[in-house]
Amino acid sequence: MSDQKIRVGISQGDINGIGLEVILKTFAEPMMLEVCTPVLFGSSKTLAIHRKACGLDDFQAHLLRENEPLNVKRFNLFSCYDDDPQVEFGKANAAAGKYALRSLESACDALKNNLVDVLVTAPIDKHTIQSDTFVFPGHTEFLQARFGQSESLMLLVHDKLRVGLVTGHIPISQVAQAITAEKIQAKVRLIHKSLVEDFGIRRPRIAVLSLNPHAGDNGTIGNEDQTIIAPALQIFQEGQILAFGPYPADGFFGSGAWQNFDGVIAMYHDQGLAPFKTVAFHGGVNFTAGLPIIRTSPDHGTAYDIAGKNKADESSFREAVYMAIDTFRRRKGWFEATANPLKFSPNKNRERFS
DSSP states (O other): OTTSOEEEEEEOOOTTTTHHHHHHHHHTSTTHHHHEEEEEEEOHHHHHHHHHHTTOTTOOOEEEOTTOOOOTTSOEEEEOOOOOOOOOTTOOOHHHHHHHHHHHHHHHHHHHTTSOSEEEEOOOOTTTTOSSSOOSSSHHHHHHHHTTOSOOEEEEEETTEEEEESSOSSOGGGHHHHOOHHHHHHHHHHHHHHHHHTTOOSSOEEEEEOSSGGGGTTTTTOSHIIIIIHHHHHTTTTSSOEEEEEEOHHHHHHTTGGGGOSEEEESSHHHHHHHHHHHHTTTOEEEEETSSSOEEEESSOOOGGGTTTTOOOOHHHHHHHHHHHHHHHHHHHHHHHHSSOOOOOHHHHHHHHO
């Protein structure tokens, strides 16, 4: 299984951002074609513009036709539109959003039809991609609906730091009312399942952060930590899931306490992502846990300010590709190992060895 080359589907993201630049820089390294078979969903015309901007004129892509097998020795490009869109580096516009969505939908179709094994998404503009078919705050929610799941978890990963979110892309004014015991418990179960199946951690320890400063100081600074979060975690005290908290976020990260846990659940976006990106801005990966498919992405956005200037760092995108490959193999190995468990009968085994 370790010798199998994973077919990596790639959505191009916003064509006016740095997505195609980090894709090109990642696969300009010949070694990448030895560990996976990449398939970009976009167009040769769009790719050529970014290739020139990056100074990678020698970069070659194998243009795939409908129903044609992948070239396992090349970077594959599946043309999902024949238009000739105008690339305007650094500009947010509806045209770029349209082609980002077309690429994403085409990549999802390929994943559903088993034409690729995993999905790595380049950054989108969450405003310009909105349409009749994309009415979601971001990739996570879109993919959750696309693959028929009632829950999913945005999980930021770098080495041993793994941070998941109870609430994702919502205004801070709506966070407190969006936090419920049921939602916290669902996210804890999702991160536990992912840590076991996707990361190979047999008995993961999970930390849950507080909502308010100092965990509310016994209700002096808000009572959500005492009335919602702490009671929500009591259900795990006698079970198979090791979940602890709530911990005040500042002291938890500032003291390095996060290193004692396999996963962290934050209450809202910036509570989790601000410390995460401080630790791992260029090497972090965004992973969507709770889906039947493997999806990763770099932990940065479109970076319009440096788009087209050949300044983008591809490290996070490369790590996203590596993580998609590793996670696919670990999940496959876990399912194979647990597919036909031996039946266990304490009485019969006692008799056998007595």
